[in-house]
Amino acid sequence: MLFRRFLFTPSKITNDILQLPTHELLQQLGYVKQASSGVLHWLPLGLKTLRNIEGIIRRRMDESGAHEVSLSSLSQRSLWETTGRWSNTELFKLKDAKKKDYCLVPTCEEEITWLMNSYLTSYKDLPIIAYQITRKYRDELRPRGGLLRGREFLMKDAYSFHLNSEDAVSTFERVNATYDKIFTDIGVPFVSAVADSGDIGGDLSKEYHFIHESGEDTLFRCNSCEAVSNIEKCGSYPVESKEYLGDVSVKYALNEENDTLVCLYYPASRHLNWNLALEAVDNDLEPQTRYMTNEEVLAKFTENYDPMFNGIIRVMDVRLNSRSNFPDFPLKSYLKNNFAQLNDYSIVDVEEGEICAQCEEGELESAKSIEVGHTFYLGKKYSKALNATFRQQDNSDVVMEMGCYGIGVSRLIGAIAQVTRDPKGLRWPSSVSPYKVSVCASDKSVDQLNKVKALLDYKPYTDFDAKTSIGAKIQQSHALGIPIAIVVGPKSWPNVEIEVRGNFRSKNWETSYEKLHSQLGWEYNQESGKHFVLHENANDVVNILLKDL
Incomplete structure (x- = not known):
């Protein structure tokens, strides 16, 4: 059954x-x-x-x-x-x-x-x-x-x-x-x-x-x-450094020993990039402080704060300059000798058109x-x-x-x-397609369909509703994304038509066509993109095409 x-x-x-x-x-x-x-x-x-x-x-x-x-x-x-x-x-x-x-x-x-x-x-x-x-x-x-x-x-x-x-x-x-x-x-x-x-x-x-x-x-x-x-x-650099004149945002963090306050300054119009900030300070940032508010970081830092021993590092994004609008520094008691400043680091998310930080030449x-x-x-x-x-x-x-x-x-x-679909439906690469080939035949070509099926190396998709026309079967095969459809009809027999649905990754088949088209009775219509071949040689042509699909 x-x-x-x-x-x-x-x-x-x-x-x-x-x-x-x-x-x-x-x-x-x-x-x-x-x-x-x-x-x-x-x-x-x-x-x-x-x-x-x-x-x-x-x-x-x-x-x-x-x-x-x-x-x-x-x-x-x-x-x-x-x-x-x-x-x-x-x-x-x-x-x-x-x-x-x-x-x-x-x-x-x-x-x-x-x-x-x-x-x-x-x-x-x-x-x-x-x-x-x-x-x-x-x-x-x-x-x-x-x-x-x-x-x-x-x-x-x-x-x-x-x-x-x-x-x-x-x-x-x-x-x-x-x-x-x-x-x-x-x-x-x-x-x-x-x-x-x-x-x-x-x-x-x-x-x-x-x-x-x-x-x-x-x-x-x-x-x-x-x-x-x-x-x-x-990482990226602006086309022109130190040109930003607007408001400056700051993110406070602590080093892993929790004895140094790290102040990350960047343009308020940009988004801080934590990974780039880590690179600027040799990965010495307490991970938890990434998710803490500035108030929470400051509270943790000042719990045992001693101006004589605790350090403060300011990291300046390369876009900032002395005329940028910096926020007030929150600590009132500190020693200037304990301050360090790192300049010319890019610590914000990249924007298209900026300069690549890796080679410092190309645009991103x-x-x-x-x-x-x-x-x-x-x-x-x-x-x-x-x-x-x-x-x-x-x-x-x-x-x-x-x-x-x-x-x-x-x-x-x-x-x-x-990424591969188009207006006709799916368009699978042959490597992943559920079927590599379909055989679409009219209701008058059942014997011919069985002959073609018997010659193929791959089991073809033929699960069409018998009541549908050959054109509807071809459309369904294309919509399902099957890379190749073999069309069998009484008018063209003993030749069959091969329609390529897949997307060619290479054109090696063209070399095979030049060498074998006479031997296989293989014709290619460049305008329609369709192939025609004697049915007994259809398997050879299908295998040649599939290598490029």
Whole structure:
């Protein structure tokens, strides 16, 4: 018995469907179905696409020597309290029948560190990378964009463990090289950018993005040295320094010893960049003071304030000058000898058109983007908190160094759909498309359709409503994003028509066409972009074209 195959896809594609936002289009075309805000069910076409992306990631991760695991989605409270992350407001928290607290994991630094600490006992066991492709959970206050920001999502998360920082940084670079291969295999143009580590923590961080005007992130690229950074890590200089004459804002902070007040002065019209401020003072800022008000910082500083011993550092943004309108200094009692001033530092968020701080030559250009991957060198943030140690050759115990590396697998589907779609619908790269080819035939060409299907290396999509016309079938194939449609009709037989829906990444097929078109009976109409070939050679032409799609 054959079950109805086209249950989840519309029998007719309308302009109203094609004009929908991407997350609604994916639902209408039968890839996913939204159950509630931020929660989606995966349908057959969506699952095929998901598994193709998983396959690309798994192949490259296995090649790198990583070990695949699968951790529980439930994580006990005690681990998260140990690392200080139980108070995170985006954790889904629950209790079991014995009133024990758990969370649904949004990421697995705690659990993987606990797990690997059970097995990594000697320096001989390191380095090692473990990864998984599993569902994660985040209690998003405002889920949006369908697959781009949901409450449940599929993620590839990998974690590495190391003898020392040199080995950890080396693996960080090696995993980034693996990520370059993964995103190249996927076939959508991408950029990697120096990034802020955020709440995950660590000293090095890199993001992977698709450039698109709908993206929530902003990247900056230098038109000279071509360095790419996100706004949190991008340094810039004004075209003309010390030209700002307006009001000046100040952010007070403390050094890590809490014995020095750091005064960060910057134009009131700009936004302070904490990462750049950290660089200006050699990373010697108490992290908590970032989120404290100026009044709270001053109160903490003056608790044990002694003008003879406590220092004050003023950091001046490069845009300021002596004629800028500075606020009054709040302390009445201080020694001028304890004052230090750092000039010519840029400590505000970049603006387009400013000068790149890296090469000090090129201008910075901005672009909206969608983040799809992130890598981190963590240092000892989690291993130290969870006492993850190994024994060295001299029998002393040392805390492991760590890295973590994520790719939003389900997010990738939403992002690829968003950046590649056009007025005809989706437009998948052949590497991730649920089907590489469809066969569209009239109801009078069933025998010919079966002959073509039997010749193809790939199982084609043929799940069309039998009542629809051949034109409607072609339209549906194009809307679903299938890279190639083979059109079979009685008038052209024994030839078939091949319509290319995918986006060519290269034009190597043109060389093959010049060499083989006579042998294969292959004709190409440059005006329509359609290919015509003897049906027995259709598989050869399809394979040639797919290599470029």
